[in-house]
Amino acid sequence: xxxxxxxxxxxxxxxxxxxxxxxxxxxxxxxxxxxxxxxxxxxxxxxxxxxxxxxxxxxxxxxxxxxxxxxxxxxxxxxxxxxxxxxxxxxxxxxxxxxxxxxxxxxxxxxxxxxxxxxxxxxxxxxxxxxxxxxxxxxxxxxxxxxxxxxxxxxxxxxxxxxxxxxxxxxxxxxxxxxxxxxxxxxxxxxxxxxxxxxxxxxxxxxxxxxxxxxxxxxxxxxxxxxxxxxxxxxxxxxxxxxxxxxxxxxxxxxxxxxxxxxxxxxxxxxxxxxxxx
Amino acid sequence: xxxxxxxxxxxxxxxxxxxxxxxxxxxxxxxxxxxxxxxxxxxxxxxxxxxxxxxxxxxxxxxxxxxxxxxxxxxxxxxxxxxxxxxxxxxxxxxxxxxxxxxxxxxxxxxxxxxxxxxxxxxxxxxxxxxxxxxxxxxxxxxxxxxxxxxxxxxxxxxxxxxxxxxxxxxxxxxxxxxxxxxxxxxxxxxxxxxxxxxxxxxxxxxxxxxxxxxxxxxxxxxxxxxxxxxxxxxxxxxxxxxxxxxxxxxxxxxxxxxxxxxxxxxxxxxxxxxxxxxxxxxxxxxxxxxxxxxxxxxxxxxxxxxxxxxxxxxxxxxxxxxxxxxxxxxxxxxxxxxxxxxxxxxxxxxxxxxxxxxxxxxxxxxxxxxxxxxxxxxxxxxxxxxxxxxxxxxxxxxxxxxxxxxxxxxxxxxxxxxxxxxxxxxxxxxxxxxxxxxxxxxxxxxxxxxxxxxxxxxxxxxxxxxxxxxx
Amino acid sequence: xxxxxxxxxxxxxxxxxxxxxxxxxxxxxxxxxxxxxxxxxxxxxxxxxxxxxxxxxxxxxxxxxxxxxxxxxxxxxxxxxxxxxxxxxxxxxxxxxxxxxxxxxxxxxxxxxxxxxxxxxxxxxxxxxxxxxxxxxxxxxxxxxxxxxxxxxxxxxxxxxxxxxxxxxxxxxxxxxxxxxxxxxxxxxxxxxxxxxxxxxxxxxxxxxxxxxxxxxxxxxxxxxxxx
Numbered sequence: 001x002x003x004x005x006x007x008x009x010x011x012x013x014x015x016x017x018x019x020x021x022x023x024x025x026x027x028x029x030x031x032x033x034x035x036x037x038x039x040x041x042x043x044x045x046x047x048x049x050x051x052x053x054x055x056x057x058x059x060x061x062x063x064x065x066x067x068x069x070x071x072x073x074x075x076x077x078x079x080x081x082x083x084x085x086x087x088x089x090x091x092x093x094x095x096x097x098x099x100x101x102x103x104x105x106x107x108x109x110x111x112x113x114x115x116x117x118x119x120x121x122x123x124x125x126x127x128x129x130x131x132x133x134x135x136x137x138x139x140x141x142x143x144x145x146x147x148x149x150x151x152x153x154x155x156x157x158x159x160x161x162x163x164x165x166x167x168x169x170x171x172x173x174x175x176x177x178x179x180x181x182x183x184x185x186x187x188x189x190x191x192x193x194x195x196x197x198x199x200x201x202x203x204x205x206x207x208x209x210x211x212x213x214x215x216x217x218x219x220x221x222x223x224x225x226x227x228x229x230x231x232x233x234x235x236x237x238x239x240x241x242x243x244x245x246x247x248x249x250x251x252x253x254x255x256x257x258x259x260x261x262x263x264x265x266x267x268x269x270x271x272x273x274x275x276x277x278x
Numbered sequence: 279x280x281x282x283x284x285x286x287x288x289x290x291x292x293x294x295x296x297x298x299x300x301x302x303x304x305x306x307x308x309x310x311x312x313x314x315x316x317x318x319x320x321x322x323x324x325x326x327x328x329x330x331x332x333x334x335x336x337x338x339x340x341x342x343x344x345x346x347x348x349x350x351x352x353x354x355x356x357x358x359x360x361x362x363x364x365x366x367x368x369x370x371x372x373x374x375x376x377x378x379x380x381x382x383x384x385x386x387x388x389x390x391x392x393x394x395x396x397x398x399x400x401x402x403x404x405x406x407x408x409x410x411x412x413x414x415x416x417x418x419x420x421x422x423x424x425x426x427x428x429x430x431x432x433x434x435x436x437x438x439x440x441x442x443x444x445x446x447x448x449x450x451x452x453x454x455x456x457x458x459x460x461x462x463x464x465x466x467x468x469x470x471x472x473x474x475x476x477x478x479x480x481x482x483x484x485x486x487x488x489x490x491x492x493x494x495x496x497x498x499x500x501x502x503x504x505x506x507x508x509x510x511x512x513x514x515x516x517x518x519x520x521x522x523x524x525x526x527x528x529x530x531x532x533x534x535x536x537x538x539x540x541x542x543x544x545x546x547x548x549x550x551x552x553x554x555x556x557x558x559x560x561x562x563x564x565x566x567x568x569x570x571x572x573x574x575x576x577x578x579x580x581x582x583x584x585x586x587x588x589x590x591x592x593x594x595x596x597x598x599x600x601x602x603x604x605x606x607x608x609x610x611x612x613x614x615x616x617x618x619x620x621x622x623x624x625x626x627x628x629x630x631x632x633x634x635x636x637x638x639x640x641x642x643x644x645x646x647x648x649x650x651x652x653x654x655x656x657x658x659x660x661x662x663x664x665x666x667x668x669x670x671x672x673x674x675x676x677x678x679x680x681x682x683x684x685x686x687x688x689x690x691x692x693x694x695x696x697x698x699x700x701x702x703x704x705x706x707x708x709x710x711x712x713x714x715x716x717x718x719x720x721x722x723x724x725x726x727x728x729x730x731x732x733x734x735x736x737x738x739x740x741x742x743x744x745x746x747x748x749x750x
Numbered sequence: 751x752x753x754x755x756x757x758x759x760x761x762x763x764x765x766x767x768x769x770x771x772x773x774x775x776x777x778x779x780x781x782x783x784x785x786x787x788x789x790x791x792x793x794x795x796x797x798x799x800x801x802x803x804x805x806x807x808x809x810x811x812x813x814x815x816x817x818x819x820x821x822x823x824x825x826x827x828x829x830x831x832x833x834x835x836x837x838x839x840x841x842x843x844x845x846x847x848x849x850x851x852x853x854x855x856x857x858x859x860x861x862x863x864x865x866x867x868x869x870x871x872x873x874x875x876x877x878x879x880x881x882x883x884x885x886x887x888x889x890x891x892x893x894x895x896x897x898x899x900x901x902x903x904x905x906x907x908x909x910x911x912x913x914x915x916x917x918x919x920x921x922x923x924x925x926x927x928x929x930x931x932x933x934x935x936x937x938x939x940x941x942x943x944x945x946x947x948x949x950x951x952x953x954x955x956x957x958x959x960x961x962x963x964x965x966x967x968x969x970x971x972x973x974x975x976x977x978x
Contacts, residue, residue, distance in 0.1 A: 031741050037700050038707075038733065040741035059745050062693045070687060072644065073679060074666030078687040085691065162645035195603045199643025204725030205679070206641050208290055211729035212607035213643075242730030245716055270733035272715035305959055326794040334793075341783050343766045344775045348787065352939060362759040414965055415956035431956060438958050465954060465962045472966065477874050492787055493941045503907055503952040503967025510903045510944065521762065526787055528932075532925035533793035546813060547890035547949040550967065555941040561899035563850075563871035565943050579765035 027055040028093035032103045033065045034234040045261035046099040053143040062089040066106040096132045101164020104134035140173035147180035150262035155185045157226035160193045161233035187226040198239035214243040230256040241269040283614030286637035293608040310600035313544025332655045334530045335591035345491040345524045352494025356556030358569040366396035369574045380514045382480035388505035389413035390485030394616040412504040427610030430596040482508035486519040492527040495553040515566040520574045522590040537653035542595040591654040598648035620648040620658040639665035708737045799889045799923030806888040813891025817950030819971040834862040849881040851900040872904030879909040889924045897944035912968040918978045
């Protein structure tokens with residue numbers, strides 16, 4: 001299984017594809033800790049999309065987490081230490097791109113405010129903030145990508161993850177790209193902009209409230225008539241996938257980057273691999 | 279009112295298990311937000327008005343002492359009286375003395391969140407004066423001896439049938455022996471019962487949406503007209519308002535009114551917007567003979583100049599709770615005190631102490647929907663985070679959370695160690711989860727797995743492990 | 751001086767100044783806020799209020815009706831007959847409480863033999879009232895009532911049905927225009943005791959979030975717009 005899976009990823013990523021004329025840029029991928037640990041294919045999908053857009057992609061090795069667990073718990077000292085580490089790790093790149101609105105928003109919206117009493121660090125934080133992007137916004141708004149070459153046979157509903165939507169204005173970009181996928185039909189939920197109840201540590205600190213929220217979300221997803229749910233943040237996706245699967249729903253859950261990169265044939269989130277373990 | 283904010287978790291359990299509440303909330307979530315959206319779309323200047331509303335409030339707060347003194351000067355010039363109440367107890371005492379001085383037996387009250395904040399009804403009852411809530415929603419919950427569950431729709435948690443039972447129980451002695459089934463009949467019966475109480479009341483007590491410094495006027499916005507009967511029929515009109523309600527001029531009021539009704543209920547305008555200035559004038563055929571304004575501080579002046587100052591811009595429209603998915607799940611009572619929703623999550627720790635209300639600013643996903651609809655652009659998630667920071671500094675954060683965070687932080691600050699541990703965790707989770715692709719239970723993650731499966735990572739290693747194999 | 755103990759007042763004002771890290775406002779800063787009070791800056795221009803007079807009337811009627819009022823547009827000579835016929839159409843008694851205003855007195859009430867008019871303040875038992883209006887706001891279909899010997903507030907609130915006679919010339923674009931008229935009429939610092947701005951009949955959404963009319967104020971509002 002291991003070998004087959006890795007080979008599948010390698011095969012899809014290394015396909016040589018026509019490249020648009022956009023000037024290649026030196027991009028650093030901010031993998032995010034959830035993607036690193038639970039869904040590496042999202043990272044490879046992001047690399048593929050960025051390379052197809054004409055970028056040169058690097059993955060700085062000293063990156064870990066953006067610091068949100070500490071930030072949202074009120075631990076400013078730890079957040080600053082981690083932010084400083086991230087700022088150093090991503091020094092010198094033209095752009096830093098994350099397949100997550102939450103982590104992207106942390107870098108581009110929240111870092112500068114952490115260093116109000118340290119002008120030198122604040123200048124560096126602002127510099128990083130100015131070149132940090134969420135993947136969909138980067139592809140469409142910066143690289144001018146209008147379409148992708150991918151196929152996905154299914155009815156897809158898109159959930160707007162909160163930070164991407166409200167901090168970074170990610171709304172139309174993923175939908176535009178999804179509409180260019182062959183075989184894919186977009187089916188809107190009634191309330192795609194309402195939070196799924198993940199909220200980082202919130203979902204385990206207040207599990208009953210989180211459950212009520214994700215329960216409502218799963219009903220909205222089911223009512224859309226879609227067979228696949230996509231979103232741009234892995235935390236939200238794991239939360240919604242976990243709820244849908246607990247309810248016995250047949251709906252598949254994928255990261256939007258996977259579908260756009262033509263990796264929609266991988267096992268969906270929380271679904272077992274198809275090959276024999278090996 | 280007595281706070282139950284420290285029982286937040288129990289309150290949440292009760293709320294989630296209450297089917298009537300859940301029905302009401304399902305309706306509220308769709309209704310209010312949809313109507314607000316349409317109202318905002320009908321007015322092309324809506325976003326510009328929000329910016330101006332924010333600026334007006336910021337300007338006022340920066341000059342709050344000046345505008346309060348100016349307001350007072352104008353009220354006095356027209357024969358009214360102003361009373362300064364540093365604390366809730368001061369305000370209760372002042373109002374109690376005014377009512378006694380007027381020989382009052384009953385007080386007709388129109389809905390005031392500040393009156394809830396200072397527990398005025400309890401005080402009036404203690405000194406032998408009957409407070410009569412006249413806003414329909416407030417009247418219903420007063421009969422039921424419940425606190426409000428929403429700042430503009432206090433009885434939103436109740437069904438028509440519950441109201442019918444309450445009216446039958448309390449109106450029977452007035453001769454209403456038939457249990458009503460239609461909403462309009464319930465409204466008509468309450469109108470009839472309360473009309474006589476208005477006529478009999480010695481004092482009318484209202485809140486204020488705004489106090490206009492330019493003219494010394496108190497401004498009230500309602501749909502029912504009960505506030506206007508309260509400030510017209512009784513001999514004495516008492517306005518109870520907190521100090522941040524003052525605004526400079528009528529032009530500023532025009533801006534704030536345009537965002538208030540639309541944000542609150544999606545109406546172009548509420549039915550009644552009323553300016554009261556001083557007592558009745560010579561020759562007037564009606565109106566109160568005495569006009570008193572009680573200005574309450576209750577900790578607000580101490581919020582100025584701090585990182586929480588922005589909450590003082592709030593105009594109490596309720597949009598933040600109407601759009602909050604957490605409020606939408608648990609309703610207002612779970613927050614345990616006067617102000618629910620994101621507003622309460624910021625204001626309640628300020629007013630009753632973060633030791634009591636510590637859960638409130640934590641029970642948020644920071645989804646940001648409240649901030650995106652706030653008519654005065656209060657960054658509510660940021661202010662909730664400030665509370666979490668204060669809790670962390672004061673070691674009020676639960677020990678398990680602190681320890682978990684300390685461990686995580688130790689590892690996250692050592693990338694190489696982190697990488698090794700992440701690799702190990704990834705392999706374990708992939709290995710044991712490979713058959714089903716997910717877990718139905720996981721040690722240390724019961725908060726998650728009680729309600730949700732936990733997706734297992736696919737085999738193959740972490741992203742970083744795969745990447746370094748592929749692109750060394 | 752204020753009625754409250756001086757120390758409570760000082761406590762609050764000093765607390766504000768301490769928090770804002772300054773003393774009482776003085777010098778140019780004080781001049782700036784005083785100037786702002788003297789010449790209030792207007793908010794963003796609301797495009798829908800920038801209309802020629804006939805369009806203002808139409809916009810007013812649109813929003814008043816949207817807010818559950820009924821509107822009739824008649825000539826001055828037909829005001830009394832429109833009121834009488836409205837009462838008949840709605841099976842209402844022909845006894846009305848009327849504001850003691852000279853402006854209303856000009857209409858031909860004597861020509862309506864069935865109509866019995868009492869002039870004075872409103873009483874809890876009144877079923878129908880007739881008042882004029884100080885002004886009306888096209889932006890939201892809102893009537894503006896200024897209290898005084900000629901316009902008791904109780905007539906706006908107590909009766910079941912409120913009939914308002916409104917002259918076209920009194921319809922303005924937005925709230926700011928009304929503030930201007932009030933300052934002209936009463937002086938910048940002297941508002942009447944009560945200014946009621948009223949948009950449609952009384953309503954409540956307090957039972958199951960469904961709108962019901964006639965919570966405490968009038969259930970029915972009829973606006974007779976006098977053509978000019």
